[in-house]
Amino acid sequence: MKSLLSFEINNIPIRYKIITLLLLISILPSIALGSLISLTVSKIIDNQVTDHTLQLIGQANKSLESSVENLQNISYLISFDPAIENFLYENESIEDSEAIDDYQMRQFLKGFTTVYPEIAGILVVNSDGEYISNEIYPRSVKSLLNENWYKEALINKGIFEIIGHPSERNITNHVHYKDSEIVSGVRAILDSETQEVKGVILIDLKLRNISETIENVRPGKSGFLMVIDDEGDTIYSPNSQLLNHINPDWFEGEMSGTFSKGVNGTELQFIYLKSAFTNWTTIGVFSTSDSIIEVQEIKFYVVSFLFVVCLLGIGLSYYLSYSMSRPIGQLISIMNKAETGDLSVRYDGHRQDEIGWLGRSFNTMLAQINRLISLTELQERQKREAELRVLQAHIKPHFLYNTLDTINWMARKKGADDVAEVVNSLSRLFRIGLSKGKDMIQLNEEIEHIHSYLKIQSARYKNKLNYSIQVDPEIEKASVIKLVLQPIVENAIYHGIKERRGPGNISINAMEQNGNIIIKVLDDGVGIPMERLDLLRENLAADFHATDETKKIGYGVMNVQARIKLTFGDPYGIHVESEVSKGTIVTILLPILKSDS
Numbered sequence: 001m002k003s004l005l006s007f008e009i010n011n012i013p014i015r016y017k018i019i020t021l022l023l024l025i026s027i028l029p030s031i032a033l034g035s036l037i038s039l040t041v042s043k044i045i046d047n048q049v050t051d052h053t054l055q056l057i058g059q060a061n062k063s064l065e066s067s068v069e070n071l072q073n074i075s076y077l078i079s080f081d082p083a084i085e086n087f088l089y090e091n092e093s094i095e096d097s098e099a100i101d102d103y104q105m106r107q108f109l110k111g112f113t114t115v116y117p118e119i120a121g122i123l124v125v126n127s128d129g130e131y132i133s134n135e136i137y138p139r140s141v142k143s144l145l146n147e148n149w150y151k152e153a154l155i156n157k158g159i160f161e162i163i164g165h166p167s168e169r170n171i172t173n174h175v176h177y178k179d180s181e182i183v184s185g186v187r188a189i190l191d192s193e194t195q196e197v198k199g200v201i202l203i204d205l206k207l208r209n210i211s212e213t214i215e216n217v218r219p220g221k222s223g224f225l226m227v228i229d230d231e232g233d234t235i236y237s238p239n240s241q242l243l244n245h246i247n248p249d250w251f252e253g254e255m256s257g258t259f260s261k262g263v264n265g266t267e268l269q270f271i272y273l274k275s276a277f278t279n280w281t282t283i284g285v286f287s288t289s290d291s292i293i294e295v296q297e298i299k300f301y302v303v304s305f306l307f308v309v310c311l312l313g314i315g316l317s318y319y320l321s322y323s324m325s326r327p328i329g330q331l332i333s334i335m336n337k338a339e340t341g342d343l344s345v346r347y348d349g350h351r352q353d354e355i356g357w358l359g360r361s362f363n364t365m366l367a368q369i370n371r372l373i374s375l376t377e378l379q380e381r382q383k384r385e386a387e388l389r390v391l392q393a394h395i396k397p398h399f400l401y402n403t404l405d406t407i408n409w410m411a412r413k414k415g416a417d418d419v420a421e422v423v424n425s426l427s428r429l430f431r432i433g434l435s436k437g438k439d440m441i442q443l444n445e446e447i448e449h450i451h452s453y454l455k456i457q458s459a460r461y462k463n464k465l466n467y468s469i470q471v472d473p474e475i476e477k478a479s480v481i482k483l484v485l486q487p488i489v490e491n492a493i494y495h496g497i498k499e500r501r502g503p504g505n506i507s508i509n510a511m512e513q514n515g516n517i518i519i520k521v522l523d524d525g526v527g528i529p530m531e532r533l534d535l536l537r538e539n540l541a542a543d544f545h546a547t548d549e550t551k552k553i554g555y556g557v558m559n560v561q562a563r564i565k566l567t568f569g570d571p572y573g574i575h576v577e578s579e580v581s582k583g584t585i586v587t588i589l590l591p592i593l594k595s596d597s
Contacts, residue, residue, distance in 0.1 A: 018324055022317035030309040034302050041298050050258050050271055053219040053284040057273040060225060063213045065277045067118065067205065068185065072160040074112055075187045075201045078124065081108055088126045088189055088198040102132070109134040118209035120182050121173050125150065126199040135174050136204070142170050153186035153200040160187040162278055164229045166204070173204065181207050183235060210236045214282070219271065223286025230279040246283065327355045331362065338362075343370055440593070443510065443517070444476040450485040450508065457493055465497055467506040475512050479593040481563055487556025488521050488574075488586050496525020496584055512592065516572075519588040528578035540574060557586070564590065 078084055083105045109122045113134060121135030129143045144150060147170060152163050162185045173182075182204045189199045214225040215238060226237040228246055237246075250261065256273040271284040327349060337345045343366050347359030447469060454467045489506060497504030507522040528536070540561050561574045568591055578584040 018321035019317045022320060023313060027310050027313045030306050030313070034306045037298070037302050041302075045298075049219070049269075053223075053271045053286075054256065054273060056217045056219060057225065057271065057282045057284055060214045060217055061273060061275045061278075061280075061282050064210060064227070064280060064282070065275055067209055067213075068162055068278050070116060071119070071162075071185045071203050071205060072187070074116070074119070074122075075160055075185070075203060078109070078112075078122065078201055079187075079189045081105070083108065084124060084132070087124065087130075087132060089191075105132050106134050118206050120175070120177055120204035120206045122204075123171065123202040124199060125202070127197060136171050136202070137174070139170050139172055144170065147171070149184060149186050149202060150200050153188040153202075154197055156186075156188065157195075158188050158190045160185060162229070162280070164231070164233055164235060171202075177204070177206070183207055183210065207236060211238075219284040219286045223269075223284060226283050226285065227280050228283065230281075235280060324355065327351060327359070331355065331359055334359075335362070338366060439481060440479045441482045442476070443471065443478050443480050446480055446482060446485060447471055447476075447508075447510070449483070450489055453486055453489065454506070461493075461498075464503055465493065465506070466503055467508070469508045471510040472512055475510065475517055475592060477594075478517060480517065480590055481567055484560050484564070484588060484590075485519070485521065487560050488588070491556060492521060492523040492525060492584065492586075496523040496527070499526045500524070515592060517588075517590040517592055519590070521586045521588075522583065524583040527580040527582055527584055528576070529580060533576065533578050536576060540576070560588075564588075 079088075087105065105124075109124070109132070112122060113119045121133060123131055123133040123136040125131045125144050127145075129145045131138070131144060138144060149163055149166070149169060152161065162183060164183060166179045166182065166184050185203050185205065187201050188197050189201065190196065191198055210227065214227070214236065217225050219225070224238050226246070227235040229235055232246065234246065250259065250270065254274075255276070258269065258271045260267060260269050262268070266287055269284075269286055272281050274281040330349070331347060334345050334347055346363050346366070349356055349359050351359070451469060454465075454469075458465050458467070485508065489508070492506050497506065505524050508519070509522075510517065510519045512518075536557070539558060557574060557576070564573050572589050572591060575587045575589070576584065577587075
């Protein structure tokens with residue numbers, strides 16, 4: 001069933017496949033995207049509104065905390081004033097003789113209300129019920145020690161606390177602020193040694209300072225911020241038709257959060273954040289319809305976009321399918337002619353897309369086929385001529401061997417054994433170098449070749465050159481590229497040993513290591529200068545091309561490196577180490593290959 005379905009799909013013309021594909025990849029994803037946006041945009045906007053409102057509430061809380069912190073700092077400054085300390089600690093009534101101190105303390109308190117106009121008044125009461133103030137005074141002769149705010153300060157034991165709006169207290173202000181227009185903060189002053197209460201500082205903060213901080217912060221289009229204390233009493237709330245009262249149970253003791261409630265027939269969104277410093281909770285209230293309007297607007301644009309995409313997708317799919325299938329049909333017709341043997345046909349088109357590229361490549365292929373046919377005929381003729389030349393050249397090595405054997409026999413007959421030895425070494429050198437045209441020889445043959453070469457050089461330089469060769473018997477039969485040692489040893493002689501004073505030594509060591517052949521050629525010649533050594537190493541690592549600077553010392557080495565890399569690839573090849581006046585070490589890394597013979 002599956003193969004039958006695949007066969008039927010493959011038989012559909014490419015034009016209809018393209019139309020179907022374009023419709024699937026344009027319209028269906030657009031519809032899916034629109035549906036996904038419709039499902040998630042509401043949630044995204046709600047999250048954004050929540051995050052934005054929490055940021056606004058956080059900023060409002062910071063401003064409120066700053067105001068409360070100022071009141072706290074002022075209470076500390078007042079308690080540290082010497083005159084206030086005398087008033088609190090001496091526990092004596094202010095006599096007429098102390099009228100100047102009384103005046104100074106009032107002026108001191110007045111200075112705070114001048115610098116901080118948000119302060120409605122400051123009252124300092126000692127443990128005997130006597131008081132000092134710049135703006136506040138008792139309504140009656142009742143003792144201030146029985147006031148609720150005084151008792152609240154005693155409970156907190158020296159910690160500044162905001163107690164909210166004043167209620168039923170026996171003091172008033174010269175300006176006669178209403179209780180709803182101010183917020184009070186109190187702090188008890190304790191003796192540092194006995195922790196005995198010496199008095200209480202009361203500071204009234206104008207509610208206008210709080211309202212100015214948050215009244216211009218509006219979440220949503222018609223929302224507002226309000227502030228309540230930890231008892232659920234309202235500290236600040238603007239006049240709004242959306243909400244008249246907050247139930248503290250709605251917040252469930254959490255520091256921050258968001259929830260929705262139906263109030264007076266309107267679905268309201270509440271976002272709140274509690275300040276750990278003031279214990280006030282700032283609440284953002286706005287109608288959920290504010291975000292619904294934005295969601296509906298986004299959905300309208302999404303639906304409009306989907307309609308345009310579907311309309312364009314259908315039109316473009318028909319146009320593109322025709323523009324793609326028509327030149328393909330033309331190309332198929334030309335290919336059918338080429339299949340019959342007519343290689344003179346050509347695609348005639350100027351398109352710059354893949355189909356035009358395919359047509360031009362088809363033309364190039366036909367031209368290349370014609371050239372290959374001609375080239376094959378030419379190569380057949382050249383091959384026959386090369387075979388004749390090889391047969392003729394094969395005679396030359398035999399003639400060379402025979403001539404060297406004749407010279408060797410004549411030298412020995414004359415008693416010139418040293419000459420005979422050199423000629424014999426040269427004969428072996430040529431024989432192994434030619435190797436019947438083979439590129440790979442056994443390692444022992446390569447060692448025999450370099451041994452013959454060193455014998456000839458020793459005869460030439462007499463006592464100038466000494467050498468030693470050591471080969472691990474286990475790798476003697478391994479196959480290696482021929483003539484890898486001769487260029488390196490030649491460099492060691494001509495650029496190392498020859499240039500030094502006195503006799504020099506060359507050591508050749510071949511061993512097996514980690515499944516590879518390691519051949520080290522060591523000499524104690526003059527070494528390679530650092531600049532030239534760096535240049536040689538750079539060329540050995542970069543495509544094996546010797547420069548004019550390295551040809552003088554490294555052409556043969558570069559040639560060997562190229563042959564090793566081209567035959568075995570990385571990581572095989574040559575590594576050179578050298579130190580001036582001490583010598584050079586050339587390391588050759590080769591794989592272990594079994595010999596055919």
